Structures are given as C-alpha cells and as structure tokens.
Amino acid sequence: MPQTPRQPERRQFLLRIGAAAGCGALVPLLHGCETAELYTLPPLHVEVTFDLAKSPYDALKTVGASLDVTFGNVDGLLVRVSDAQIIGVTRICPHQQGNIKWDKAGATLVCTTHAAKFASNGAVTGQPNNGDTLTTMLPTWAVTFDAATGKGTVQT
Amino acid sequence: MMQRLIAITVSGLALATLALPILAVPAQALPRMTLTTSSRCSNCHINPQGSGPRNAMGFYATAANGAVTWDKLGWQKFHELSDNTFFGEKLEIGGDLRLQMAKLGSPRWDNDGKLVEPDRMFIPMQDQVGLNFKALPWLSVAASFNPIGFLKSYAGQSLYDGWVQIQPSVELPRLRVGMIQPGFGVRYDDHTLIIRRNPLALGTPILPPFYNDLGAELAYEGLHWLSLDVAAVWANNLHLANPDGVASGKLALSARATIYPQTQDWGINSWLGGSFLQSDKLTMYGGHVGLGKSYWGSIMAEAVWSQIAFGRETFSTLVQVDHPLKEWLVLTGRWETGNGHSPGLAEADVQSYVAGIQFVPVPNIELRPEYRYLKTSSYLLAQYTLQLHAWF
Structure with missing residues (x-):
C-alpha cells in the first residue's frame, strides 16, 4: 500500500507548536535558578547604653x-531634640x-x-x-534618656 | 473601511485600558532591526526616533511574522489585516502594549534578620495608542497617548507625546515641534536598562522611558550613511526626573550624530554615533556602536556618562547580542554595567546579565522569557521574567 507523503506544512506547524511549548517550559526550568543574596549584615536587636559625659556621645x-x-x-542617627529627649532613627x-540628616x-x-x-517619630x-x-515611615529606635545623669539606652 | 477603523481603534483602546492597573513604564523600539534590515527607526515607526506605534511600513513588515500565522488557525480576517492606513493612506493608526512579570526592587532584611525577596508582579510597561495624519505631502501631525503615565511610575514620565512635522522631502531636514523626547543614544524596548538610569538609585532613570518635553527637533536623514538631530526643549519633565540637576523650565539641548557604514559585498550594516545632552547642572555624553547582518543578527554597545554639577557622576555601559534562529525566534543576551558616586552616598557598582528569547507565536504578539542576573554593591538578585508584547 503506498504511503501518504508527509506534508511539509503540517510538519512545520508541529515544529512551531513545539518551539512554543519549549519556550513555555523554559520559565519553570529557570525558576530553579532564582537566587537572592544580601551583602549587608542582617540587623541585630541590640541594646546600647550611652553616657553624654563620654565620647562620641x-x-x-x-x-x-x-x-x-x-x-x-x-x-542610624541620634538627635538631641530637646533638653529631655533624644531620638534614634535609621539613617537610610x-x-x-x-x-538621612537632621536639619x-x-x-x-x-x-x-x-x-x-x-518627623521625630x-x-x-x-x-x-x-x-x-x-x-513608608522612617524606622525608629526606642531611646530612653535621663537628662539629670546624661545617661540612656538605645534599643534597635 | 470605517468598520476596520472602528475595530482597530476599539481593540487598541481595549488593550490600552486593560493594561492600566499597577506600576508602569513605556518600552521602546528594537534597535536590532536597524542593524539587520539596514533601515532607520523612522521607516517603521510613527515616531521617527523609534518606539511605539508603527507606521504603514512597520505594520506591514510584521503582519505575517509568527511561528503560526493567523490563517493556519482559521482566523483569515486577521491574516489579511496587513494595513493600518485609512483615507487614502493619509491616516496611520497603531498601538503597542507590553507587560512584564518580574520581581521589582531589591531583597532586604526583615526585622528578624530574615532575607525577604521582592514580590513578583505584573507590570504594564507600555500601553500606547497613536496616530499619524499626513495632512500634506510635507506636513503631518502625530500624537500618541500612554495611559500608564497616569500611574507616574517614574518621575518625568509623560502621558502623551505629539508633534507637527514639516519635511518637504526625505532628502531634506525634518522639523518636529511639540511634545517630544530630545534624541540621545539608542532607544531600547526594555525600561529596566541601566544605561539610562542612575546606578546610585536603580529605580531612578535619568531619562525616563516615554520622557517628553515641549520643544523642537531638527533632524536630517537625507544621506543613507548619516543622520543628525538637534533638539531644544523646556525641561519640565526632565526636572522632575532630575530635581537635583535641572531646575524647572530650563532649556535642555541635545545633539546626536550617527554614521551608518555598510559593506555591500558582505551585507554588513553598522552604526557609530555620539550624543550630547545638557540642561542646567546636568550634562550627559553617550557613544553607541552596532554591527549587524540579515539572518545573522546584531551586536551593539553603548556607553553613557552623566554628571550633575554638585558632584554626582555616573557611567554606564551596555553590550547586547541578538541572533535570530527564525524570523519569529530570536536569542538575545545583554551585559550592562553601572558605576556612580555622589557626595554622601556609598559608591555604586552594578552588573547585569540578561539572557532571553524573543518568540513571536502568532503575528503581532511576542513572548519574551528571560533570565536576569543583577548584582549591586549591596545585593544580588537572579530571577526569570516574562514579557508579553502585543502591537497593531
């Protein structure tokens, strides 16, 4: 029985549909290659004490x-906004x-x-x-300050 | 004809409206095509600088390019739609829609010290409908509307452009007056490029996508090996993009010259040019070079230096290679660098690598899966992205 010759147009059509499927498959494949890194150190929650009698405070x-x-x-940035208050904010x-600068x-x-x-908050x-x-607000730190002793703490 | 006009206009407006939602920036032309086809941007786009809606030639050129043409899918009427002109070719109507799915922004630490990646989102980059009316052989009026400008994704981005163009013949200079972008360097189709941005703040373009200001441009493309353009605009939008460098209402001047060496025997096309832009305290210089051949592809490079008088300086470079496997399937790769310093800021050093495929499954619709690797002084973000581009 004579074979029906393959139609080039049909083959081409299938090839192109295949290319489309290939491009579509590329996206989930690339998903596995995704990555993110940061070259800054992660923020730590620390408590720092300060004394205005000592440098640099x-x-x-x-x-x-x-x-x-x-x-x-x-x-960050510490600002003496009044006699009784010092504020702390991140500087970014x-x-x-x-x-960020204090005007x-x-x-x-x-x-x-x-x-x-x-604002200071x-x-x-x-x-x-x-x-x-x-x-987005500027992140702030919790600061305690005793004007009488000149001492205080900063919690990041 | 009126039915076709209504159909094209309605579908264009529908595309434009659909893309309005979130953040957005317009994209621009494909400079590869000027190198592989040895033609100018003005041959195919209503805007002679390239970008956005096509003119009659541009519409015709892509009407039958696709892995599967519309007739094979039984959409004969779409297949026969190879003309976007009306009223005896006096009116051209076009549209351009581009969406991107990508993670925007940079990774960050959360309060607990855990790394958080930016969310992946759909971003309408371009959403433009435009027309060109050739009132007289030497006089035309063109305008386009880009509704995503409402979203003000970038300071200085326009909502529209439009101009009156006077050109007695193609051999003579062309004068455009209106809301235009002063010519600088190469206009690309991707708004995420570093080359027009400030590497010190990657979200901030120096020349935003679809930036336009009111002014005039005089251009000359009368010789096949040379194009020249000079422009003067009132820098209101340029001021919004560069508030530290350009005061509102100052004049911005630009000049660009490109030569197009060709080798007839080898069929190699190329361009080589330089640009200058100055406004108030902002100065920019750029150089661009490209080499291409039909069916082989193209390689292009660009460098841009900018300075703002108070001490901010940036320098960015781009190298892009495109290789067509088929007319509807193009491999593309790009490498960019950006450096910048400014008083009070840490020095910026940015590297970006992009590999992707430009795939046109059916005429006038393109899918572009890409893998992007971005490394700055403070973070690395590698991701896949996907662009959908439709035009008419």
Whole structure:
C-alpha cells in the first residue's frame, strides 16, 4: 500500500507548536535558578547604653545636635531634640536609600537625595522632590534618656 | 473601511485600558532591526526616533511574522489585516502594549534578620495608542497617548507625546515641534536598562522611558550613511526626573550624530554615533556602536556618562547580542554595567546579565522569557521574567 507523503506544512506547524511549548517550559526550568543574596549584615536587636559625659556621645550635649552611629549592623542617627529627649532613627531613607540628616533649623529629619522629610517619630512630613509619593515611615529606635545623669539606652 | 477603523481603534483602546492597573513604564523600539534590515527607526515607526506605534511600513513588515500565522488557525480576517492606513493612506493608526512579570526592587532584611525577596508582579510597561495624519505631502501631525503615565511610575514620565512635522522631502531636514523626547543614544524596548538610569538609585532613570518635553527637533536623514538631530526643549519633565540637576523650565539641548557604514559585498550594516545632552547642572555624553547582518543578527554597545554639577557622576555601559534562529525566534543576551558616586552616598557598582528569547507565536504578539542576573554593591538578585508584547 503506498504511503501518504508527509506534508511539509503540517510538519512545520508541529515544529512551531513545539518551539512554543519549549519556550513555555523554559520559565519553570529557570525558576530553579532564582537566587537572592544580601551583602549587608542582617540587623541585630541590640541594646546600647550611652553616657553624654563620654565620647562620641558628648556631641549630644547641646539641644539640636546629632550623631551618626551604627548599632546592630544598621546605620542610624541620634538627635538631641530637646533638653529631655533624644531620638534614634535609621539613617537610610525608605524612598531610595538616601542618607538621612537632621536639619537643626527646621527641626526635622531630611533625606539628602530627594529632600523627603520625616518627623521625630518617623512619620513622613514632606514628600520627595522627584514627584514620588512616599508612605513608608522612617524606622525608629526606642531611646530612653535621663537628662539629670546624661545617661540612656538605645534599643534597635 | 470605517468598520476596520472602528475595530482597530476599539481593540487598541481595549488593550490600552486593560493594561492600566499597577506600576508602569513605556518600552521602546528594537534597535536590532536597524542593524539587520539596514533601515532607520523612522521607516517603521510613527515616531521617527523609534518606539511605539508603527507606521504603514512597520505594520506591514510584521503582519505575517509568527511561528503560526493567523490563517493556519482559521482566523483569515486577521491574516489579511496587513494595513493600518485609512483615507487614502493619509491616516496611520497603531498601538503597542507590553507587560512584564518580574520581581521589582531589591531583597532586604526583615526585622528578624530574615532575607525577604521582592514580590513578583505584573507590570504594564507600555500601553500606547497613536496616530499619524499626513495632512500634506510635507506636513503631518502625530500624537500618541500612554495611559500608564497616569500611574507616574517614574518621575518625568509623560502621558502623551505629539508633534507637527514639516519635511518637504526625505532628502531634506525634518522639523518636529511639540511634545517630544530630545534624541540621545539608542532607544531600547526594555525600561529596566541601566544605561539610562542612575546606578546610585536603580529605580531612578535619568531619562525616563516615554520622557517628553515641549520643544523642537531638527533632524536630517537625507544621506543613507548619516543622520543628525538637534533638539531644544523646556525641561519640565526632565526636572522632575532630575530635581537635583535641572531646575524647572530650563532649556535642555541635545545633539546626536550617527554614521551608518555598510559593506555591500558582505551585507554588513553598522552604526557609530555620539550624543550630547545638557540642561542646567546636568550634562550627559553617550557613544553607541552596532554591527549587524540579515539572518545573522546584531551586536551593539553603548556607553553613557552623566554628571550633575554638585558632584554626582555616573557611567554606564551596555553590550547586547541578538541572533535570530527564525524570523519569529530570536536569542538575545545583554551585559550592562553601572558605576556612580555622589557626595554622601556609598559608591555604586552594578552588573547585569540578561539572557532571553524573543518568540513571536502568532503575528503581532511576542513572548519574551528571560533570565536576569543583577548584582549591586549591596545585593544580588537572579530571577526569570516574562514579557508579553502585543502591537497593531
């Protein structure tokens, strides 16, 4: 019995459908190759004591002064906002990881990259000047301070 | 004809609306095609700089390219749709939709010291419908609408572009006045590229995708081996993208020159060019080079240096190779680097590798599975991503 010749068009069609299936199968295969790493140390929950009589914390003797610190693998900022209060915040802006500084004149925390502003409790008080809308608060640390003794603690 | 016009417009608007939801950025043209076909972006796109809706030639060129054509699936009417012109070819209508599934952002530590990866999400990158009306042989009016601009994924991203174009003949210079993007470097189809971004803050483009400002451009493509363009725009959107470097309303000036050496015997096409953009305290220089051959593919490279007067400096490079196995199946690989420094910030050093496949299962629809490896000074993120691209 004579064989029916294979139709090239049909073969081509099947080949192309096969290519489509192959491309589709690629996605779950690549799923196994996914990975993520961080080159910073994970944050640690630490309690640090400070004494304004000792360096470097003596920088906080005057109201309005601020001090860059690194506690528990996290860069932070201590600010003497009043006679009786010192606050602690992380120094990394939640917008685009810019550097947070204390603006003494405006009594506010300001990002040096896009000028986003934060209150001493971390709340956003001024949006970044590039048009983005920021809703994430600036992480804060729990700080106790005894103005009479000049001593206190920071919990990260 | 009116039925076809309504059908195309309605389906275009439906595509545009469907893609509106979350975060978004528009994508752009495929520079590979200028190297493999020895043609300019303006040959196939309504926007002569490339990107977005196709003109009649661009529509026709891709109407029958697919692993399976529409007629094989019994959709004869789709198969015969190879023209997007109306009213005696005076009006061209096109649309472009691009969605990407990817993990956006960087991994982070949670409060308990556990590594958290960013969520995978669907991102509408481009959602553009546009038209070009050739009022007179030397005068045309074009506009496109990109609804994802409402989402303001990137500062400085536009909602629309549009211009009046005067060009007495193709041998003579072309003047465009309106909402345009000043020409700089190569326009790519992927908004995640580092080459137009600030490596110090990867979420921040220096020239955002679908960035446009009001101004004018004078371009010359009258010789087959040369193209030149200069533009001047009021930098309102450029200011939003670069608030530290460009004051609102300042003038932005750009200039770009590209030569197109060809070897007739070998069928090799190439381009080699440079760009300059300056506005207020922002200055950018770029260089681009590409080499391609039909059925073989292309290799292209670009370098961009930017500086903002207060001390921020960035330098980024890109190398991309594309190799077509079939017209509807293209292997692609890309390597990018980005460096940057700025007062008060840690120096940025970014490397990105992307390998993928551009697969066109049926005409006018492309799937692009990719594997992306991104390494910065502070993290590494390797992931698969998937793009869906549809155009008409």
